[in-house]
Every structure is written in structure tokens, then in C-alpha cells.
Amino acid sequence: MSLLAGAFLAGLAVLAVPLWLHRLNERAPPEGSVSSLMLMREAEEPKRTRRSLAHRLLLALRLALLAALTFAFAQPVLLSVAADAGSDAGRQRLIVLDASLSMRRAWPDALAQAEALREAGDRLATIGDRLTMIDDLDAASPGWSRLDFAGLFGRIEAGLAALPEPLGGWEIHLISDFQASAVPPRFNALIEGLSRPAVLHPVGAGQDNWALAAGELGNGRIEATLTSFAAAERWLAVALRRGGSEVQRASVAVVEAGAHATVSFDAPPAERAAVAWELRIEAGDALPEDDVLHIVQAPLGATTVAVVAPNADPDAVRFLVAALEANGIAAPIRVAEGDPWPRADAAIVLDPGGLAGPLQRRVERYLDGGGGALLIAGPRTERAGSLWSDPVAVVDDGAARRVLVADTGHALAGEGWGEVTVSRWLAAGPEAAFGTVPAVLTVASESGGEAPLLTERRVGKGRLVMLLTALDRDWSTLVLRPAFVGLVGNAVDYLAANVPLAARAGEPVAIAAASAQIFDAAGERVLGLGETATGRRLVRVAAPGFYTVRAPGREAMMAVNVDVQESDLTPLSAAELQRWQAAAQRAAPAAALAPEDGAEPSAFTPLARWLLGLAALLLVAEALAANIGQLRWRDLRPAS
Amino acid sequence: MSALPAALLAKLGNLELIARAAVDGLVQGAHRADRPGFSQEFAAYRDYEPGDDLRFVDWNAYARTDRLHLKLFEGETNTRLLVLLDASASMAAAGGLGAAASRLPSKLQYGAWLAAALTHIAVRQHDAVGLATFADAVRDDVPPGTGERRRQALFACLEGVQAEGGSNWDAAFAHVAQRLRGRAIVAAISDFYCQPSDFGSALAMLGARGHDLIAFHVLDAAERRPRLRRNATLRDAESGRVIEVDAADMRTGYPRRLAAHEAALRREAAAAGAHYVAMDAEEPLDRALVRYMRFRARHP
Numbered sequence: 001m002s003l004l005a006g007a008f009l010a011g012l013a014v015l016a017v018p019l020w021l022h023r024l025n026e027r028a029p030p031e032g033s034v035s036s037l038m039l040m041r042e043a044e045e046p047k048r049t050r051r052s053l054a055h056r057l058l059l060a061l062r063l064a065l066l067a068a069l070t071f072a073f074a075q076p077v078l079l080s081v082a083a084d085a086g087s088d089a090g091r092q093r094l095i096v097l098d099a100s101l102s103m104r105r106a107w108p109d110a111l112a113q114a115e116a117l118r119e120a121g122d123r124l125a126t127i128g129d130r131l132t133m134i135d136d137l138d139a140a141s142p143g144w145s146r147l148d149f150a151g152l153f154g155r156i157e158a159g160l161a162a163l164p165e166p167l168g169g170w171e172i173h174l175i176s177d178f179q180a181s182a183v184p185p186r187f188n189a190l191i192e193g194l195s196r197p198a199v200l201h202p203v204g205a206g207q208d209n210w211a212l213a214a215g216e217l218g219n220g221r222i223e224a225t226l227t228s229f230a231a232a233e234r235w236l237a238v239a240l241r242r243g244g245s246e247v248q249r250a251s252v253a254v255v256e257a258g259a260h261a262t263v264s265f266d267a268p269p270a271e272r273a274a275v276a277w278e279l280r281i282e283a284g285d286a287l288p289e290d291d292v293l294h295i296v297q298a299p300l301g302a303t304t305v306a307v308v309a310p311n312a313d314p315d316a317v318r319f320l321v322a323a324l325e326a327n328g329i330a331a332p333i334r335v336a337e338g339d340p341w342p343r344a345d346a347a348i349v350l351d352p353g354g355l356a357g358p359l360q361r362r363v364e365r366y367l368d369g370g371g372g373a374l375l376i377a378g379p380r381t382e383r384a385g386s387l388w389s390d391p392v393a394v395v396d397d398g399a400a401r402r403v404l405v406a407d408t409g410h411a412l413a414g415e416g417w418g419e420v421t422v423s424r425w426l427a428a429g430p431e432a433a434f435g436t437v438p439a440v441l442t443v444a445s446e447s448g449g450e451a452p453l454l455t456e457r458r459v460g461k462g463r464l465v466m467l468l469t470a471l472d473r474d475w476s477t478l479v480l481r482p483a484f485v486g487l488v489g490n491a492v493d494y495l496a497a498n499v500p501l502a503a504r505a506g507e508p509v510a511i512a513a514a515s516a517q518i519f520d521a522a523g524e525r526v527l528g529l530g531e532t533a534t535g536r537r538l539v540r541v542a543a544p545g546f547y548t549v550r551a552p553g554r555e556a557m558m559a560v561n562v563d564v565q566e567s568d569l570t571p572l573s574a575a576e577l578q579r580w581q582a583a584a585q586r587a588a589p590a591a592a593l594a595p596e597d598g599a600e601p602s603a604f605t606p607l608a609r610w611l612l613g614l615a616a617l618l619l620v621a622e623a624l625a626a627n628i629g630q631l632r633w634r635d636l637r638p639a640s
Numbered sequence: 641m642s643a644l645p646a647a648l649l650a651k652l653g654n655l656e657l658i659a660r661a662a663v664d665g666l667v668q669g670a671h672r673a674d675r676p677g678f679s680q681e682f683a684a685y686r687d688y689e690p691g692d693d694l695r696f697v698d699w700n701a702y703a704r705t706d707r708l709h710l711k712l713f714e715g716e717t718n719t720r721l722l723v724l725l726d727a728s729a730s731m732a733a734a735g736g737l738g739a740a741a742s743r744l745p746s747k748l749q750y751g752a753w754l755a756a757a758l759t760h761i762a763v764r765q766h767d768a769v770g771l772a773t774f775a776d777a778v779r780d781d782v783p784p785g786t787g788e789r790r791r792q793a794l795f796a797c798l799e800g801v802q803a804e805g806g807s808n809w810d811a812a813f814a815h816v817a818q819r820l821r822g823r824a825i826v827a828a829i830s831d832f833y834c835q836p837s838d839f840g841s842a843l844a845m846l847g848a849r850g851h852d853l854i855a856f857h858v859l860d861a862a863e864r865r866p867r868l869r870r871n872a873t874l875r876d877a878e879s880g881r882v883i884e885v886d887a888a889d890m891r892t893g894y895p896r897r898l899a900a901h902e903a904a905l906r907r908e909a910a911a912a913g914a915h916y917v918a919m920d921a922e923e924p925l926d927r928a929l930v931r932y933m934r935f936r937a938r939h940p
Contacts, residue, residue: 037876
């Protein structure tokens with residue numbers, strides 16, 4: 001509100017009221033003429049003087065009280081330079097340190113910057129996937145996970161919501177290396193959720209770095225991919241280790257920033273137990289943590305899958321078998337009419353409408369007994385009977401529709417769905433939806449709503465996952481996209497309650513097995529039963545390395561690696577950083593004026609709360625002064 | 641008795657009408673024994689008896705009572721009345737103590753009405769009447785005389801009197817002593833803001849010469865009952881002195897001091913053989929006259 005606003009000026013006019021009242025009360029006693037003063041007595045002088053002083057004190061208090069209230073309702077703000085912002089009384093500064101992997105090489109600089117910024121009363125925190133409050137800088141340490149700047153301030157706000165709001169609000173100081181790779185494509189995502197003054201403090205500089213980006217197992221080999229984040233060409237030696245010993249070594253040239261190079265090693269299939277492979281480059285670069293890659297090679301035949309497709313489209317069967325092979329399941333068990341039900345960790349049913357009654361009942365008994373099955377729709381699915389449980393109909397309006405991920409936290413959500421379109425799918429009647437839980441994937445329907453595409457429900461003790469489009473190019477482009485291979489692999493792991501072979505440090509990973517415990521390579525438990533017994537069984541493992549997951553009746557290995565996106569140490573340019581700072585100031589209404597060129601970022605400090613506090617104090621002082629003054633005047637009055 | 645409020649008299653404006661109205665009210669309301677008059681010759685009434693001189697029949701009484709009464713007189717010598725009116729500034733001051741000053745007459749107005757009424761009474765009885773107004777010194781001096789012309793001269797003098805200056809009682813009483821060779825009635829009208837001992841000394845000087853003295857002490861309602869809600873700065877109308885008076889003291893101490901002052905004046909007047917008459921400028925004039933005439937009848 002401007003100080004020239006009409007309401008504010010009208011409020012100032014209220015100051016005239018006590019002035020007028022006091023003038024009435026304090027003005028010289030009215031003068032009159034009398035015949036004679038012979039019989040009258042003059043009033044005592046000290047009494048008049050004291051009253052005058054007391055009245056002036058009261059007047060000052062009352063004027064100050066009204067002025068404080070008027071200014072408070074005008075909501076003034078104090079413009080302050082960011083470097084001095086912490087000295088504003090009432091505002092609490094929060095110094096947030098970026099604790100992502102890339103900050104490991106800049107951590108000393110970050111601590112020094114925080115120490116320089118820190119003043120008495122400031123709070124400290126680190127930010128990774130969430131805000132963590134810390135008491136001292138000694139307690140802070142960089143993590144292993146990825147920090148994406150999209151929604152960063154929203155996560156900080158969520159963390160602050162659990163803390164009592166300071167009188168003057170929070171002022172956020174973010175210390176980070178501000179990796180360019182962490183900036184989202186949509187620039188506004190940088191300031192989403194920001195409602196407070198924020199100042200950005202960059203530390204660290206761009207440094208050359210090389211990383212082991214990925215390692216693929218297949219056909220008896222391990223193919224390692226190296227990525228360069230340096231301008232200069234360099235030869236790098238790559239070592240393959242197994243059980244702590246180096247078994248192979250190779251050299252490869254990496255030529256320019258952003259370029260990839262691959263190197264292959266022999267890796268014979270594991271016969272009975274899983275094998276832990278470790279790839280390591282000797283780069284001696286800025287971030288050694290991304291120079292190691294952990295790979296778990298599952299033993300042959302570790303997971304058995306029953307494929308039930310007696311009358312299914314042959315092309316659909318071929319697509320499915322290929323996807324299973326890509327996921328390391330080379331020999332799925334085909335189940336035909338009249339065959340006994342095999343011992344399988346998971347089942348996949350193609351076009352359940354083509355099943356004869358006896359086979360369909362065997363699938364149902366398998367589910368009742370606690371098995372897991374993936375049903376994939378087909379041309380005859382409308383006759384599927386009790387497997388769908390609800391009347392279904394084929395929706396086909398000739399338009400290709402996008403697939404939306406409705407539940408990103410689900411183990412089947414996967415990646416790559418943006419490339420998939422669906423033109424035909426099954427829809428349930430209006431009285432019931434597929435499944436008893438919200439859909440994992442949906443299709444944007446013509447009406448503007450969303451129709452389920454991938455959903456699940458419980459059948460007896462088992463779990464039934466249903467894909468409501470067919471493995472047919474007339475139905476969708478799914479079979480042509482990598483998302484299909486991921487879906488099949490994830491579905492098998494999910495239904496078989498398999499432990500994933502790989503995960504990223506600090507990111508959630510679904511452990512389908514109930515009541516699992518996770519131990520690191522040294523045998524120390526890093527996650528207990530309580531942390532893995534949640535309904536979704538999503539866990540986070542902080543540090544890279546090999547881990548052992550122990551669940552009732554099974555034990556499996558899992559490799560955890562860092563996110564290679566952290567390996568790109570190129571920071572945001574000064575212009576981009578200034579743009580972000582300016583956008584942050586515009587986004588926080590109480591925060592900000594855009595800084596002038598070369599000037600420190602500035603921020604507004606709201607004064608209304610302080611003024612209201614001052615008004616309350618003045619009110620108390622006015623009451624005391626008025627009452628004490630009255631008592632003293634009464635004491636001075638001569639007894640009549 | 642039909643009282644004539646001072647406010648009503650003030651509306652009449654004409655001094656002759658005021659005097660006549662006041663005296664008529666006085667006559668109608670008085671008992672026969674309280675017949676007004678300053679003449680010492682009138683003695684009493686008696687019933688008419690055949691052979692009495694019809695010139696001494698009171699025909700007014702006959703008209704009212706339908707019976708013949710004969711007036712009896714003790715002597716033939718006429719009485720002289722000298723009215724001494726204080727015209728100092730203090731007689732005009734009003735309102736400084738919270739009174740509704742605009743509606744009520746000032747003490748000077750009231751004193752002038754009183755003087756006019758006394759003059760009217762004296763003229764009706766063919767007594768000689770004179771007037772002297774004074775403040776720092778004697779201002780107007782109309783020597784005692786009889787007849788309608790003298791009455792008109794006195795009324796004209798009273799209508800033109802202005803309140804200003806201080807009070808000099810010594811000069812006023814010395815003038816009276818010099819003016820009156822024989823015995824007379826001296827009616828002094830004032831607010832008597834003076835030391836009671838000085839007031840007593842002056843009265844005693846005239847009393848020693850055989851004059852019949854009446855002291856009309858006129859105060860207004862505000863002076864008798866001041867109403868100050870808070871302290872006030874007051875200016876003395878005569879000396880110009882200014883002080884702030886305490887409202888609380890005006891409610892408690894001042895009435896006590898005023899009562900003591902009036903009591904002292906009364907004692908000094910009694911010591912000098914004078915009548916002391918306290919009057920309120922808000923009191924109806926005819927009622928005040930009746931009250932005094934009754935007092936005078938009881939204290940000849």
C-alpha cells in the first residue's frame with residue numbers, strides 16, 4: 001500500500017482527534033471577569049505544572065499509538081540490501097546448503113560461504129530430496145543424490161511449514177554450485193512455490209569431469225559407457241573388478257564435452273548366484289564419486305514367467321517374448337489348454353477372452369493362491385468373463401491419444417510413456433472402474449477426462465495387473481516403444497516380488513517383498529523392517545555400493561549408483577543466475593525489487609507486525625501513564 | 641403575593657414602569673400593618689366617626705373594604721431620602737463564575753431598579769428624595785427634592801448610570817455628610833466588596849449625625865452560588881488582577897468566606913444602627929421590598 005493512499009491519509013487524519021481533545025483539556029483555563037477576587041483563593045501553581053507535563057506525555061503516547069496503527073495498516077516495508085537483510089529485526093534467515101553429489105567437490109567453499117553469511121539467530125539446513133534442519137555446520141555433509149532445481153523452493157517451503165513462523169518471516173539464502181544440468185526446461189519451475197525473499201549464493205566453479213554413465217549386461221559381456229564433461233580429449237583406463245579384484249582392464253579415448261565412449265568386457269552368465277561387478281575409471285578428476293559403477297548380474301533362470309496365450313495373436317506373443325528376453329527372461333513357460341499349471345514367479349495372460357473355461361479357472365486359482373498376473377487386452381477380451389469382473393467395451397474413436405502417468409510413485413510407472421499413443425482401449429461401465437486402486441497409467445479421453453490404461457486389483461491373495469490395450473499396432477504404438485520393454489520387466493519384478501537389480505542413490509526404489517531389510521557390503525543394516533513395511537514399500541538408499549536385500553524366503557543383491565546428471569559440473573552463467581534471482585524476487589511479493597546492475601540483490605522487510613507490537617506496547621504505556629497520573633494528582637489535591 | 645421576577649422587569653426596559661410595577665406589587669401584597677412609606681408622621685388608622693374631617697378619610701381603603709377609615713398622623717415634617725448607588729465596575733461584572741449572565745440583570749441594573757422603586761415610594765408620599773452615584777468619586781449628584789420633575793430627573797440619572805472604576809466609600813460618605821444638613825434616610829446600594837471594618841466606620845460616621853441608614857447588599861446569583869466545573873482564570877473587575885482559582889475551593893471554601901463576610905457586614909451595620917439588607921439580583925424586586933418593609937416595621 002502506498003503512503004499516499006487515501007485510506008492511509010485518512011488514517012493520519014485521526015491523529016487530529018487526540019490533538020483536539022488534549023487542546024480542549026490542556027488549554028489555559030477560561031478567563032472571566034468577577035466583581036472582586038477578595039473572597040477567592042488562588043490555585044496552587046505546582047498542580048497546574050504537573051498536570052500540564054502529564055497531559056503532554058499522554059498526548060505523545062496517544063499520537064504515537066495512532067500513528068503506529070495507521071502505519072501498520074498501511075503495510076509498509078523496509079527495503080534492505082541482501083547482505084544486511086539478516087540484521088532486520090524479526091526476520092529469520094535460513095541458510096540452505098545444496099547437499100547433492102556435485103557439492104562434494106565444492107563443500108569447503110560452501111561451508112566457508114555459510115560461515116561468512118551466518119549471524120546469530122540464523123537457522124541452517126541442507127536440501128536434497130527434502131529440507132533437513134541442522135544445528136551446526138559441523139553436522140552438515142554432502143549427500144550422494146541428485147538435486148533438481150525444479151520445485152526446489154516448494155520443497156524448502158514444505159520443510160519450513162513444520163517450523164514456527166518467525167515474526168518477520170523467513171529469508172532464504174541458498175548456497176549451491178548451481179549446476180546448469182539441474183535447471184528444468186521450464187524456467188518458471190525454478191521459482192514455483194516461492195513466497196519468501198530468497199538470495200542465491202553460488203559457490204564452486206566449473207571443472208573437468210569424467211563419469212561412468214552406464215553399464216549394460218548382455219550376451220556375455222558388460223558394456224560400459226563413459227561420458228566426458230571436459231573440453232579436452234583424454235585417454236581413460238577402465239578396470240572391471242569382481243569380488244574386490246580386478247579381472248580386466250581397457251583404455252578408451254573420450255574426446256569432447258558431452259561425448260560418450262564405450263568399452264566392453266567379458267562377463268559370463270552367472271550360473272547360480274548373482275555376481276557383483278564393479279567398473280572403475282582412474283580419472284583423478286573433480287568428482288571421483290562418479291568414477292565407479294556397480295552392476296549386479298542376476299543368475300540364469302532366477303525368475304520364471306508363465307505365458308498364457310492359447311488363442312492370442314501370434315504377433316502379440318512375439319512382441320511379449322522379445323520383451324521378456326530383453327529383461328533377461330529367455331525361456332518363459334508357455335501354458336496351453338490342458339497343461340498343468342507350472343511353478344512360476346509371475347504369469348502373463350494375453351487376450352484373456354480367448355481362454356477356455358478350465359484354463360481361466362486355473363489362472364483364477366493361481367491368483368487366489370497369492371500369485372501375480374499381468375493381463376493384456378486383446379480382440380476377444382470383451383468375452384473375458386470374471387477376470388475383468390465388470391462389463392467392458394472397446395473404445396475406438398480413431399484418434400491417437402497420449403498416455404499419462406497417473407501414479408508416478410508406482411513401481412510400474414516406468415519411463416518413456418510420452419512416446420506412446422493409444423487409439424483403442426477397453427473401458428469399463430460407468431458403475432465400476434477397473435481395479436480397486438487408482439490407475440497407474442491413463443488415456444486422455446475425448447471428454448477431457450482420463451480413462452484407465454494400466455490398473456491393478458486384488459484377486460484373492462494375489463495381484464492382478466491389467467493393461468487395457470492390446471499388443472497390436474492398431475490399438476497402440478506401445479509395442480514399438482522402449483516403454484513396453486520396461487513395462488514388461490517392471491511388471492515381472494513387481495508381480496514376482498523381485499528385488500530390483502539397480503537403483504540410484506537417494507531415489508525411491510520399490511521393494512515388492514514385504515518386511516525386507518537392506519544391508520550394505522559390510523553387512524551393516526542400512527534400512528530396517530519399519531522402513532520397508534509401508535504399503536508402497538518404496539525405500540531410498542543414500543550411498544552408492546552393493547546391497548543385500550533380505551525378505552522372507554529370499555535374498556537378492558542390488559547395485560546402487562550415483563546419478564550421472566550430477567557429473568556435469570558446468571554452472572549456470574552469471575546472466576542466467578541473475579535472471580533466476582530477479583525472478584525469485586518478483587515471485588516473492590514481500591521480497592523484492594529487482595536489483596540494479598552491479599548492485600546487491602535487495603529485499604523488502606514487512607514492518608506491519610512490528611508496528612502492531614509497538615502499538616500494543618504504547619497502549620500499555622498509555623494506560624499506565626493515565627492511571628498513575630490520576631493517582632498522583634489526587635494525592636496532591638488539598639484536603640477539603 | 642404576585643412576585644415580579646427580575647428577568648421580567650428587565651424586559652420592561654422603562655425604568656418608570658419597572659418602579660411602578662414593583663411598587664404596585666408591593667402595595668397589593670403587603671398587609672395593612674405593613675403599609676409602605678418612609679414618613680415618620682403616619683401613625684395609624686381608626687374607624688371613621690361622624691364629625692371627623694373627611695380630608696383624612698382613606699378613600700382607597702374605603703374602595704376596597706367598603707368601610708371608612710381615618711388616617712392618623714404624628715407630625716407635619718416631611719422626610720428626606722437620599723439614595724447612594726455604587727456605580728463601580730464591580731457592579732457590572734457577571735458571568736465569570738458560571739452564571740447565565742445574559743438573561744439576568746447586573747447588580748447595577750438591579751440597584752438602579754431598587755433606587756427607582758424607593759424614589760417612587762417617596763414621591764408618592766410627597767417626601768423629598770435625592771440620588772448620588774459614585775465610584776472612585778461621586779459622579780451624579782441630585783439633591784433631595786419633591787415633585788414629579790425631581791422624580792423624572794432621578795429616573796433619567798438612573799437610566800444613564802454606567803459601571804466603571806473602583807469604589808471609594810470614604811469620598812461617597814463624606815459627600816453625603818456634607819450634603820445632608822438635617823436628619824434623613826440614607827439608602828446605600830452596593831456589593832460592598834470592602835473590609836467590613838471600613839464599611840462599619842463609614843456607617844458609624846453617618847449614624848452619629850442621626851441619619852437613618854439602610855445598607856442594601858446586592859450580589860448576583862453567580863457570586864452566591866458559583867458553578868465552576870474546572871479551574872478558571874478570573875480577572876478582578878476593579879483592580880484588574882488575574883488569578884487562577886481552584887474549582888474545588890470555589891465549591892467549598894468560597895461559600896464559607898462569603899457567609900463570614902456577610903455576617904461581618906451585618907455586625908458592623910448593627911453597631912452603627914443601620915439596617916443591613918442582603919439582596920439577590922435574581923430575587924423579584926417587589927418580594928425583596930416587602931421583605932424589607934416587614935423588617936422595617938418590626939425594627940423602627
